Amino acid sequence: DAKTTQPNSMESNEEEPVHLPCNHSTISGTDYIHWYRQLPSQGPEYVIHGLTSNVNNRMASLAIAEDRKSSTLILHRATLRDAAVYYCILTATYGNKLVFGAGTILRVKS
Amino acid sequence: DTAVSQTPKYLVTQMGNDKSIKCEQNLGHDTMYWYKQDSKKFLKIMFSYNNKELIINETVPNRFSPKSPDKAHLNLHINSLELGDSAVYFCASSHRGFDTEAFFGQGTRLTVV
Numbered sequence: 001d002a003k004t005t006q007p008n009s010m011e012s013n014e015e016e017p018v019h020l021p022c023n024h025s026t027i028s029g030t031d032y033i034h035w036y037r038q039l040p041s042q043g044p045e046y047v048i049h050g051l052t053s054n055v056n057n058r059m060a061s062l063a064i065a066e067d068r069k070s071s072t073l074i075l076h077r078a079t080l081r082d083a084a085v086y087y088c089i090l091t092a093t094y095g096n097k098l099v100f101g102a103g104t105i106l107r108v109k110s
Numbered sequence: 111d112t113a114v115s116q117t118p119k120y121l122v123t124q125m126g127n128d129k130s131i132k133c134e135q136n137l138g139h140d141t142m143y144w145y146k147q148d149s150k151k152f153l154k155i156m157f158s159y160n161n162k163e164l165i166i167n168e169t170v171p172n173r174f175s176p177k178s179p180d181k182a183h184l185n186l187h188i189n190s191l192e193l194g195d196s197a198v199y200f201c202a203s204s205h206r207g208f209d210t211e212a213f214f215g216q217g218t219r220l221t222v223v
Contacts, residue, residue, distance in 0.1 A: 032208045043114075043200050043214030044153065051209070085151070091208040096141065097166055098202075098212055100153035 009105040020073040022088030030092040037084040116215035133201030142184035
């Protein structure tokens with residue numbers, strides 16, 4: 001089964017860009033790459049998703065490697081409110097369900 | 111308007127009791143889920159319903175019984191509660207498909223004493 005690998009934690013300074021990497025070397029052709037985040041004491045929150053092309057929305061950008069074996073979530077200007085656990089998830093491999101890994105704990109310093 | 115709402119937010123109960131957690135979504139989604147987040151913070155899917163039919167049951171003990179009276183509701187009933195059931199339970203909903211986003215409730219923190 002395709003799965004994702006993310007760093008355990010990352011740290012960023014406020015107002016600076018953050019690049020959160022995700023490796024998914026066994027991704028299948030039908031897997032969408034989704035990113036969710038979980039702020040302290042809250043439920044997971046959708047951030048962004050894509051299939052092959054880079055994607056932008058109001059929260060973040062998603063850069064997908066040409067071979068789709070890795071992707072990067074980009075927060076353009078980190079704020080203290082972006083401190084959360086970020087999960088990179090493939091959505092076709094496991095059927096119609098989100099399989100959460102350990103994610104990346106993002107700490108933002110003021 | 112809250113998209114996915116769960117009640118109660120906190121639940122403290124004794125071992126052996128039976129309790130229910132309710133979930134409602136007002137997004138018109140056809141698929142609903144229950145997830146469990148334990149003390150180590152791992153989120154694990156428990157159940158998934160599509161149009162009131164069970165489609166995913168992830169080796170959850172029989173003491174857990176989801177019930178979906180309609181597409182907008184998915185309740186979780188737990189019998190004979192055990193200490194190990196203490197966790198945060200999240201309800202979620204989405205349209206069925208690999209390219210759709212899921213919306214999660216705020217969670218129900220269940221503490222079994």
